[in-house]
Amino acid sequence: MSPRTSARCLGATALVAALVIPARGHADADADEPTKPALDVTVRGSTTPAFVSRASIDDRAREPVDAASLLAELPSVHVRRLGADGAQATLSIRGSASTQVGVLLAGIPLTSGADPSFDVGALPLWPGASFRVYRGFAPASLGATGYLGGVLVIDPPTPLAGARTEWQALAGSFGALKVRAGDARKIGDVTLGLGVFGARSDGDFSYEVTDPFTGKRAARTRTNAGAVSAGAVGRVALERSWGSVGATFLADARRVGLPGSATYTTLFPRLETDRLVLGVDATVRDVARGSLRLQAWGRREGATYADPYGEIDPTRVGVDARQTILAAGGSVGYRVVLPRALRSNLGVFLDLRGESLTPPETSAVLAGTTASRLAGGAGVEFEVRPFEPLRLFATARLDARRDRATDVPPSLSPTGDTSPTAADLVPSGHLGASYRFSDAAILSAHGGFLRRFPSFVELYGDRGSLLGDPRLRVEGALAADVGLHGDVAAGRATFRYELVGFVTAPRDLIVFLPLGRSTFRASNVDAARIVGAEVSASLVAANLATTLSYTLMHTENLGADPLSYGRPLPGRPLHDLSYDAAYRFGPVRLRYGIDAVAGTTVDTAGTLLVPPRFFHSAGASLDVPRVRVLRIGIEVQNLFDVRTFGVPSELLGTSVAMPVSDFLGFPLPGRTVWVTARYRGT
Template identity: 30%
Template sequence: PGALVLLAAVVRAVAAAPAAAQPAGDGTEEAVELPPIDVVAAPEPAPAAAQNPSRFVETIDGEATREGTGSVADAVEDAAGVRVRRYGGLGSFATISIRGAAPSQVPVFLDGVPVADARSGVVSLDDLPAGELDRIEVYRGFAPAGLGEAGIGGALHLVTRGAPEDGGLRLGTGLLAGSFDTWRAWVSASGVAGTAGDAPVGLRLHVSHRRSAGDYRFLSDHGTPLEPADDEVLRRRNNDAAQTVASARLAVPLDAWRLDAALSLVAADQGLQGLDYDQAEAARLSGTDGRLRFSAAAPSLAGGLAALELGAFGAVRRDRFADPLGEIGVGRQLETDLGGGGGFWAMLRLFPGDGSHLVRLRLEASYETFRASYELPAAAEGPRQGRFVARLGGGYEVSLLDDELVLLADLRADVRGDDFSGDPYFPARPDAAVGETWDVLFSPSAGARWAPLPDLELRGNVGWFHRAPAFAELFGDRGTVVGNAGLRPESAVNLDLGPSWSARDAGTGLRVALDAAFFASFAEDLIVFVPQSQSVFRAENIGASRTLGLEASLRAGWEETVELEAAYTFQDARDTGDAPYWSGLRLPGRAPHDLSGRVALRRWGLELWYEIDWLSETPLDRANLRHVPGRVLHAAGLGYRLRAGDRTVAVTVEGRNLSDEWVYDAFRYPLPGRSVFASFAIDTGE
């Protein structure tokens, strides 16, 4: 770092110069030892930032999810530009929005493999296996070409810890307990399990279980927000959630190749509590999800001129929705959904010339299928739905002026085919005919990074992205949602521009990093569910929107003793569609202001921290007639970490919503009040 380090070095060298210049009294030269000069190198960028120099990306350490609640939603909600929408407490449905994009426009990846299925296109963050995460990468506005799918709102990438390639057995375990009968227990083991020829075989295993009753108090308005006289404090019912996760990771490093395999199983069960004024008593949702991934990577081929990665993946998921009393949907329902699929990818990177050029080529193909079966209100088999996707992407990156200027461009082409076998449950529906539809979508993007000073970078990006309709939008859902096979994909033009500045003083240990960005998104053909009758909806392309915003984040600290973090996002998201009664209004679920801050003090293994989160008033519906009130939440905690050789013991106590505010989120779902959690973790190994 730049000017601060250079100035410190010059001052120390000048102070030492007279002593070095004085000759010895006897005329002979005397060796004089100069005082040391501390030179602190610039911190290496995180892998995500290094591989995507022009993108605005934030990397979050996965330690909090491994040793805490195991919730991805908790880990990402304070990142700049990120808004987590929750439908209850821990373990409930939670989605992510980046820069105002809808949750369906933000693809989620687990170790490079897409998580969302074609059925809904939306991922619940608290359903993801988070116990063995190494890091979480948040891409704001632009998904990297290396992940394949180009999301309108960016991307969320979860990277799990790899299997070790050396060392002995390492064990870890822990327990968390807290409010609302919440607890989580986990155990992990890793080490070299054997050899394949001369190569070590690394293995990592993990099992965890999380459970919460979710029976917190909340203020209900009984569906009459304009009549405060009937407001009443109630306790959440049928809001329990449980999740069990098991995962295995295998790694075999060979001479030129590295083989990697991962298997994860997730089983979840939760009550569906309904709205605050009409709580459900018996509705439930349970599911199991299994995923397998295999990859082979050669980071240096042809004398370092090329790198190749090959991979394949498969997934199967079973969900069971039970509403025997008709409390959630229209009438009594008992439905079992079975889906699965798989695919492969190949990515080639070429480094021609002197290493200042990079060419990327990626080929990906996948197929997934889905089918529902019903027991209520009458036994029937639902239609079979399938989707084939072939994706070809290419990119070029060049570094100029001694890496001061980096230019890059990407082009992705998606070929999508949907097939529908007809609906025997509702054979008269217009979208129930057997047929196929094919579409080709192109997503170009370009970016630049300019570093006029060692500590300053300017970055900018522009791109055009798409989202294909989900099965529920194309083919409907048993008549409550009528399908529309003629839906067009959503599209958006995104752009962003902003600086990044950092500095560090080796003498004082002070460091600071500041990021800021202006962003804009202009979306068309937004898919909106339009009422056809009192209980029937149809998906149609009628929407358009314009989002303008600013985001900023600050990180500062003094050695390892003081840490300060702050993030702020402003966005003005407006409906620009053809409907005159909606045009110009704010998009629902997008808060204009979002501010979070955290300060931590560390000494002698202790860490004391305080967090604050402010969210402004948010419109609840497209007509802007109802709003979710703004909120200010406070949290604090104390942790102690003891290290003795290869053994670590960590104990943590934290409190959330300390002022016990009545808080509501998506669709006015109430969130927990004051809560306290305590945890301990032990990590030991050779």
């Protein structure tokens, strides 16, 4: 297990179940992507249609503070934070565990068996940054071998939205400061896009808790929550009549404190990470009436975890460990338009990757397993239009993995083999259809089966609080969804909507179940059920723009454990709402928003609830007269400074104060103010 994962798990044993208990499904949508109004966040379109949402710095009412809040506004996307800006955060799609979400940058996988959970709190922003979230079945062409919740695709800087030079500075509460700069343009046949970014934050804020012995409220300050990060991302491509060649890179480094829980605060533990990603690609058009795309990439990630005084885990005093993840791979894809009479197209794809996780180099306390994986898959996409309003499509993949590990504790191996190997070959895919009654009503439906291989930490543990099991079975899920979406225009007003229902039936879910006071062991859970509905809408009329995103989700554990059977799956909110309204008066724009989350359980028995949170936010911005390329603004999050909820206590016979949080024991900050300045020129 990587140090960054170790820090998450060791610092919050109650959090482990929510982070790693997987469960859920996927989806698809369709239709050609229309031109979006300024605040629209839903895009419909890929060669194989899918329910896919888009979030972009350029297309939102709120001032873009961080990527986590940008993604949290999308339907069925839930971000769980461990603190203020810069703190670690996990991403869930349709109730998945964070390990079940694939993350790619321009086709390069950023998640893997070695580090399956992506920290969106560390995901940077740059001018023009945009993201796509496939809520369910992703196209086979993405090559995302092993996901159950969905796929996040990060788009590199590009001049497709027009040439620009842009910078932005943000100063906020808790000592936060951020700067971003970028440039994107086309020079002859060459397209260039570059973004640089840096951020720092103290991350310390006050909160209240109830003393369990006296029943009195006590004020505390969150400590050791600072964060510093910097990096760059870019893409260059050469366009020719026959196709294109290009390269994409991402480099960043980050240092964060690990503040622990509200009950067990810390002063010294820290986590330092660095990452370098590089990919090259080429597209050749008009190859036998089709196009050929090739890509090769490499990724290196390092992480140093330090807990000199054993504040996070008293059994590991003096930890100072460095781990490295190395990964490389490539893909080839060919897409062809079949003869006109067939009204169809076909895509065939092949991808391969290898990765390795080295154990800590300097610590005997955190000694771990060396593991490697060779994985790949073959996929096909097919689309046909029997007649114009109707589209039928299908995807299929066959994925394989071969693992090898050394220094596995004999207690984890049923045969006593300390160097086990494992191999799997699993199919997945889905079928779908879309019928366009009109631009105002497009009906889509999809159904299929998805698979995910277990990660290294699930198989081999972390030699600490998490115990693995090399016998774990591959996760699977049957999933289906149906939805209606469309655009309605009347004069200068445009209304867009999407209504989607989905159901997922996972099986052999990989969960970490308690084993004693602070130890968890990986195990397969027989089955679960997730049923939900997604609603998203936007209205743009003259100077008014509003957006709404709401997800209702019911989860049910159908495993063999009688204490958890029929109970909700932990960490999955029943209600998740985001709403924004903005109005422009000449150069001035005012905004008001609401974010609400409720019905999240903590334990497998479904008896312990995270208090609901209902945050208001507001903002104002001014396009400076005579300097219209400069915009200054102010954003206020958690407008009414909601930091504590009163929760009834049977033990004390009264209500106790609990900090507002996404995870019990990891409070969220109160009122947060950001002052921003943004320059954009050509």
